[in-house]
Structures are given as C-alpha cells and as structure tokens.
Amino acid sequence: MPPTAWIVRNLWLIPALPLLASGCIAVLTQKRRGIAAGLAIGSMFVSFLLAMCAFSHVLVLRTHGLPDLQVFNFHWLQFGQQWLSLGWMIDPLTVLMLLMVTFVGLLIFIFSVGYMAHDENFTRFFCFLALFASAMLGVIIANNLLLLFMCWEVVGLTSYLLIGFWFTNPRAAAAAKKAFIVTRIGDLGFLLGMVWLYARCGTLSFYDGGAGALEHSAIAAMLAHSTIFCLSSATVISLLIFCGAAGKSGQVPLHVWLPDAMEGPTPVSALIHAATMVAAGVFLVARMYPLMSAQLACLHGALAITPSTALQVVTWIGAITALFGAMIAVAQFDIKRILAYSTISQLGYMMMGLGAGGVAVGMFHLLTHAFFKALLFLGAGSIIRGCSGEQDIRFMGGLRKRMPVTFATYTAGMLALCGFPLLFSGFWSKDEILFNAHAWSVSHIPFYFGAFAALLTAFYMTRQMFYVFAGVHRAAPPTHEAHVEDAASPALHHPPAGPHESPSVMLAPLVLLATFAVLLGFLGTPAWPWLQSFMDSEPVSFSFVGFSTPGLMAVMLSSSAIVIAGLTLGWWIYGHKPIGDSNARDPLARAQPFIFATLANAFYVDAFYNATFVRAARWLAAVAAWFDRWVWGGMVQIISALTLGFGYLDSFFDTHIVNTGFDEGCKGVTGSAHLLARLQSGRVQLYLRYIAAACIVFVVLLLWRAAR
Numbered sequence: 001m002p003p004t005a006w007i008v009r010n011l012w013l014i015p016a017l018p019l020l021a022s023g024c025i026a027v028l029t030q031k032r033r034g035i036a037a038g039l040a041i042g043s044m045f046v047s048f049l050l051a052m053c054a055f056s057h058v059l060v061l062r063t064h065g066l067p068d069l070q071v072f073n074f075h076w077l078q079f080g081q082q083w084l085s086l087g088w089m090i091d092p093l094t095v096l097m098l099l100m101v102t103f104v105g106l107l108i109f110i111f112s113v114g115y116m117a118h119d120e121n122f123t124r125f126f127c128f129l130a131l132f133a134s135a136m137l138g139v140i141i142a143n144n145l146l147l148l149f150m151c152w153e154v155v156g157l158t159s160y161l162l163i164g165f166w167f168t169n170p171r172a173a174a175a176a177k178k179a180f181i182v183t184r185i186g187d188l189g190f191l192l193g194m195v196w197l198y199a200r201c202g203t204l205s206f207y208d209g210g211a212g213a214l215e216h217s218a219i220a221a222m223l224a225h226s227t228i229f230c231l232s233s234a235t236v237i238s239l240l241i242f243c244g245a246a247g248k249s250g251q252v253p254l255h256v257w258l259p260d261a262m263e264g265p266t267p268v269s270a271l272i273h274a275a276t277m278v279a280a281g282v283f284l285v286a287r288m289y290p291l292m293s294a295q296l297a298c299l300h301g302a303l304a305i306t307p308s309t310a311l312q313v314v315t316w317i318g319a320i321t322a323l324f325g326a327m328i329a330v331a332q333f334d335i336k337r338i339l340a341y342s343t344i345s346q347l348g349y350m351m352m353g354l355g356a357g358g359v360a361v362g363m364f365h366l367l368t369h370a371f372f373k374a375l376l377f378l379g380a381g382s383i384i385r386g387c388s389g390e391q392d393i394r395f396m397g398g399l400r401k402r403m404p405v406t407f408a409t410y411t412a413g414m415l416a417l418c419g420f421p422l423l424f425s426g427f428w429s430k431d432e433i434l435f436n437a438h439a440w441s442v443s444h445i446p447f448y449f450g451a452f453a454a455l456l457t458a459f460y461m462t463r464q465m466f467y468v469f470a471g472v473h474r475a476a477p478p479t480h481e482a483h484v485e486d487a488a489s490p491a492l493h494h495p496p497a498g499p500h501e502s503p504s505v506m507l508a509p510l511v512l513l514a515t516f517a518v519l520l521g522f523l524g525t526p527a528w529p530w531l532q533s534f535m536d537s538e539p540v541s542f543s544f545v546g547f548s549t550p551g552l553m554a555v556m557l558s559s560s561a562i563v564i565a566g567l568t569l570g571w572w573i574y575g576h577k578p579i580g581d582s583n584a585r586d587p588l589a590r591a592q593p594f595i596f597a598t599l600a601n602a603f604y605v606d607a608f609y610n611a612t613f614v615r616a617a618r619w620l621a622a623v624a625a626w627f628d629r630w631v632w633g634g635m636v637q638i639i640s641a642l643t644l645g646f647g648y649l650d651s652f653f654d655t656h657i658v659n660t661g662f663d664e665g666c667k668g669v670t671g672s673a674h675l676l677a678r679l680q681s682g683r684v685q686l687y688l689r690y691i692a693a694a695c696i697v698f699v700v701l702l703l704w705r706a707a708r
Contacts, residue, residue, distance in 0.1 A: 007053045008070045011088045014050045014098060015137035015151075017043040022130035028123050036123035040130045041109045047137065048102035055095040068092060068537055071143045071207050085205055089143035092535050093286055093363065097140045100367055101276050104374050105133050107509035111378050112267040114505040115385060119265075125165060129271065132158035136276045140283065145194050145204040145213065148284075152190070152244070155280060156183050159272055163264040175260040182257040186247020193240030200225065200233050206287070214290045223294060231309065238292040238310035242285065249281025249347045252321045256606055258344055262336040266381030269336060274343055274373040282350045282366050285314060286359045293358075311355040312442055318351025319437070319446035324603075326456035330463070331588065331599035334391050335380050338464055341602075342417065343373060345453055349433050352446055357436030360535035364524045365429035367531070371520055372416035372426060375513035379410035382502040382510065383468060393464060394582045398473035402499040405507050407469050412514040414465055416521075418458040418567065421560040425521030430454065432524065432532075435555045454559060455566040462570025470575060473499060474582035526552060 021043035025036045061068045073087030109129060116125050135158055138151030157180075164176025198204050201218040203211060210217060222234035245251075250258040261273050272278070285292065292310040325345030332338045346369050354362030384391055386403050400407045416424040419431065434454070437447040501507070524531040526546030533540035547553060573587050589596040601607070 007050070007057050008090055009072055011050075011054065011072070011090060011141050014047045014054075014102070014141060015134045017047050017050075017134075018130040018137065019134035022127050022134060025123055025127040025130060030120065030123050033122045036126045037109075037113050040126040041106065041113075043130060044102055044106040044109055044133060047133075048099070048106055051095065051098035051102045054090055055099055058090060058092060058095050062534075062537070069207065071205075073143065073205060073208055082202075084146070085144065085203070085208070086147045087143040087205060087208075088141040088147075089207060090141075092537065093283075093359065094140055096363065096367060096531075096535070097283060098137065100370050101133070101136055101140065104370055104513075105136075105271060105276065107512055108267050108271045108374065108378065111270075111381070111506050111509045112265075114503045115267055115381055116265065121165070125162075125265070128158055128161045128165065129267075132162060132272065132277075136280065139280055143206050145197065145206070148287075149190065149194055152248070152280065152284075153187070155248075155277055156180060156187070159183075159261075159277055162268040162272060163261045165264055165268065169263065171260075172263040175257075175263040179257040179261050182254055183247040186243045186245070186254050188243070189240045190244025190247075193237045193243070196233070196240065197237050200237070214288070219291060219294050222291075234291055234294060235309045238288065239313060241288055242292075242310065242314060245281035245284045246317060247281070248284070249278050249351070250321075250344045251281070251317050251348065251351060252324050253605070255321065255325070255344050256602075256609060259337050259340040259602070262334070262340050266336065266377060266384060269340070270374045270377035270381070273340065274370070274377045276370070278343060278347055279350075279366050279370060282347065282354065282362060285351065285354050286363055289354070289359050308355070313355075314351050315355030315437075315440065315442070315446055318348045318353075318355060319449040321345065321348030322352060322453040323449040323456075324348070326453040326460070328599055328602045329460045330456055331586075331596050332460075333393055333586075335383065335393050335396075335464065335468065336377070336391060338393075338460065339373070339376050339380060342376075342457065342461070345457065346373065346417070349430060349450060349453070352437055352450060353433035356440040356446065357433060358536075360532040361432050361436050363535060364531055365426075365433055368416070368425040368429040368517075368520050371513050372413045372424075372517035375409060375413035375510060375517055376417065378506070378510055378513065379406055379413060382406045382506055383410075383499075385502055385506075386499045393467035394579075395474055396468045396499075397471045397579060397582075398469070399499050400469040402473070403501045405501060406510065409507075409510040409514040410469075411465070412517050414461045416517040418461055419454060419559065419563050420567075421556075421563065423518065425517055425519070427559075427563075428521035428524050431556055431559050434559055435552055438551060438555055451558070451562055455562045455569075458563045458566025459570045462567050463574050466570070466574040467579060471578035471580060474579070 018040070021039040024039055028036055058068050061070075069089065069091040071087055071089040073085045075083045076086040077084040109126070112125065112129065116122055119125060132155065135151045135154035139148055139155060142148035142151060160176045160180040163179050164172050166172045167176070194204065197213055200222050201213045203213055203218070205212045206214045208215075212218065219234060222237065223232045225233045227233055227236050247254040258273060258278065262269055264272075292314070293308050322345050325341045325343070325348060329338050329341035329345065332341060346365070350362045350365050350369070352362075353365055383396070383399065383403065383406060386399070386406070387396055390396065412424070416426040418424075419427040421427055434447060434450050437450050438444065440446060522528070526549065527544050528540065528542045529546065530540050586596065598604070
C-alpha cells in the first residue's frame, strides 16, 4: 500500500485513540490521577500528529495536481438487498478542523491538569474529556451523515456529562439538563432531514464515486422534486439539517442553553463552548454546503434558481444572533457569561459568513475564534482560580499587576475578539465576513447588524477589562455569596491571600494560544489568502493587489473605525474614572436602567420560554399524568377488578360445587370399599358361614318354587 494512502485508510485512528484512552481511564481508580491525565493528553498528542499527517497528505495531493478529496467507505449493515455504508474522508475542510480540534484540545487538556488538580473526581473528568474529543473528531472525519449523527449525539451526551460534572450543584445539574433538552429540539429537525435525505437519495454517504448525497446526480434529483410552497426537497432538507446546527451552535432561538452551560468547569467552557462543540453546527453547514447552496424555488409556476434559499435563512439567523448576543453581553457581570454571550455572537458571525460568503469565509472565522476564545475562557479560568472562585467582575479589579501573564495573554485574546486592526487574527476573519455581507445581493441589513455587533464587542470587552484588571482590587463584602463554579472547585482550595498568578502548567497553554491569536490571521489576509485558497482548492500567491478589491478598503476602514470607537467608548465610560466601589451601580445601569435591566435579563427570552413553552409542557405533562392516573389507570383498575371478580367466582364454583361433588363421590366410594372390605377378611370360617347361608337361601328358593 502506498504511504500516501495509509492515512486515508486509517483516519479512524484519530478519534479511536481518545476513545481508547477514555475507556482505559474509566476503569482506573480515583487515585490514578497521573495515569488518567497522561492517557488523555498522550492520546490527543498522537491524534494531533496523525492530523498533521492528514494535512501533509492533502498538501502532497495538491502539489501533484491530484484531487484533494479522498474517501474510504465500507459496508456496515445489510437489510434486504441493500447495504448501509459508513466511511470517512479527507479534504481541506476535514484536515483543518482536525488540526484545530486536536491542538486546541491538547492545550486545554494540559491546562486542566493544573485547574482540576484538587478535584476529587480528577480521573472522571479526563475520562469525559477524552470521550468528548473522540466524538467531536468522529463528527469531523465522517463521510456519512448517519455516522456524523451518531458521533453528534455522543457529543451531546458528553456535553451533558461535562456541564453537569459538579452535579451536586443544583445550577450545574439544571444547566446540563437544559443543554441536553434544547439541543435535542434542534436534533429532531436534523433527524427528520437525515431520514428525508435517505428517502430521496437512497444513501447517506456524502461522496461515493458519484453516487453520494452531496454529488451532482443526487442534488439534481432533489432540486427537481418540489414540496410545499414550491420549495425543492433540497431546500427543505437543508433547513431541517440546519435546525440541528442552530441548536448545537447556539443560534437564536435555540441559544438559551449556552450561557447556562458556563456552570461546568472552565476548561469545559473552553473546550466545548468555545472551540469545538458549538463549532460543530457551523462545521455541519460547511459540510452540507453543496446541498444548501443549490436551491430552486417556484416563480409564477415555473422553476427558477433562487439566491440560495437555505443560505438566506442561515445568513439572517446568523446576523440576528451576532447582534443579539453582543447586546446581552454588554450588561452581564459574570465573567464567563460575558464570554458565553460573546461566543453566541461570534457563532452568528460564522453563520453569516457561510451564508453570505461561502465555506472559506465562515471557516476562517471559526478557526481564528477557536484560538482566541479558548484563550479567553482559559484566561477566565486563571482569573477565577486566582480570585478564589469569584466570577463576578464587580469583585475583581487590580489584577494587571498581580497576574501579569494572565493579563498579557487575556489582552491578546480580547483584542483578537474585538478585531483590532491589522495585528490580530479576529480583524482579518471578521472583516472578510463584513465585506461579504456588504456585497450580499439580498440585503445590506446583515452587514449593519454585524457592524453594530462589532462596535458592541469592542465596548463590552473593554468594559470587562477595566472591571477585572484596572483600578484596585475590590474584595467582596462578608455578606456576599460568591457565584463560584462549585463548592468542590479547585479555586477554593487556595487560602484567601488575595489574587495570585496561576502555575506554569496553566500559563503555558495561554501563551501558545495568544501566539496563535495574533499570527493565525496572517494566513488569510487579502495580500496572501492562503487559507481561503486552501479551502477552495485554488492556487495562491502573495500580492498586495488583493487590497484593491472594490469595496474592501472601505469596509476595512469602517470596521477599524468601529472597533476603535467601541474601545474608546468603553474607556470613556469605565476607564476614564476607575471603578473603586464594588457596590456602585454600573454607569450604563445609572444612565439607562430599563435598557440595562432588559439586557441583563437577556431580553427575558428565558422568562418567555418558561411562561409559554415550559409552562405548556408542564401543563401537557399534568394532563398526561391525569390521563395516566384516572383514565388509563382507571381502565387498568376496572380490568383488574373484573379479573378479580371472575377469579372469586371461579374459586367459589371450584370450591363449593366441583370440589364438594368430588368429595361426596369419594366418600361413597370409600364407604362401598369399607363394605366390600368386610367380605375380604381372610377368615375361612367366615367364608364357610357365607356359603352355608347362601346354600340355605338357595334351598329355600327351590322349595318355594316347587311348592308353586
């Protein structure tokens, strides 16, 4: 077998190694902490090396002018005359995601060694982490929608386990259930879309020598088949699958689980809700892009090509989510919830980039965001640990001098998230999204939503920086009940000696992530768009001519001005006059209390859901319980009573009629037997008497007859 084909056939090893590590850790005792961490980190490191091999393989294929998409399919299950196939694939999208997940996951695993060092369930934590990484890597390599869906659901399971890792905390337990249920709502649409796709194509394999569901013949057949509202099957299937992506990636209106998911340990927030799990929905849209981008609609009774109906929905949902999340983040005080709503906003940017610009645009921001948002979450974990478990930014302050490495790396992540001009990766990926949104033929509104969200992002991150790092440290009053992650949080094992820097095992991943948060963006600048060319399988060369694209400089200058305006506004409100009192009201709350309260309560979406859908679900549950108790239960009781009645009747008939008759018959037989037994006494003398008596009787009868 050629060496270049080995990685294609054995790509399954990348998710299999963390899965094996998870299984091994599961049988270890809690005392085997070093072995558990070593197995998890070692498996991710080897998976990262294999991902590098896969990346190199694609580069070699590209160098030799060969197709950079290769698959390996095999028969899995037979029913009737049909085989259900599974398989995996290598293409630019796959290898970039593999590199990102394995590398960022490896750094988070290393960070967790220090962060969870004092947790009594240390080994169980790494078991769940390794299982999650395995499932996420399975999603990435899958060349079959069924295999992707199976791994997708394992991702949901491990998310539930990790969010509720400290299940003794009622908030964590409730957040885990909420995340599991809300994402299942989206997954129901995903499942329906998958079933419909199989019904129309007869296969769930993406690519299979021309017979795959994402290849020309299958897409053409789905485009030719119209459904309701003159939409093609391809459109409806795409929208159903997008439901799953919206749930997993926290898009409006299925975003409500993601902020509450911050109740899990901070490394979980970094791994699942910044870099990998929430990116799975964006990845799914990118994977299904050939289906989503080929759409037909009915115009005056005739079929005509529309401007990507499904992608229009993706773009609008993404734009709304980007602005929605950014607005709510402005009024939050929990350091992790600020980052959570920021993640929702940035996921909206990715969806908007996919819909308005294509796979390369959305995935560029996904990759850059994975590094700087993982950096911010891990930095938040370092801050929480240094502040003895405190998460409220009002009770922080003055950490710049006490935690200098955390401050420097966190600042790099903050500027990358804001999209600070030219120097940070977020600028290049975000601006490409805004440029494509500005050029979108359907509407300019998503561009304005994205631009306003960029302003708010710079503002609320500046607000957070001044609350956390500037001024003096504002210790919480004795009556304050800190919103810590859990009573078993490792942060609480440190004496309250004031904020302090984290150990090296936690700082090293921060430094590496900060480096990538700065440098990664230079792989996608207009002068050298290497990443976009790699995704689109096109040649690339370095040239400043790319900056001359019509409208590009205007968008870049506007975006830069917006970011600087947001930073300046944040400084003017929160940095111009340092925050000295932890009990002082937020300046925005003083200026606009109603708006601030609305944003602080996330536009009361959770309250609305509780008052409508949750209450309706509880009412239906109560009705179902009433039916179960009084209708179905009553029917069961009636049938039970009838059965018992027939049983008693049968028992009476058997006892007093059948048994009595049988007993009397037995008594008669017994009496007759006793009578006959007397004739069988065994005494010869008695027998002779009977014979003599019989002879006398016989003689008497003869004499009587003779006399007549």
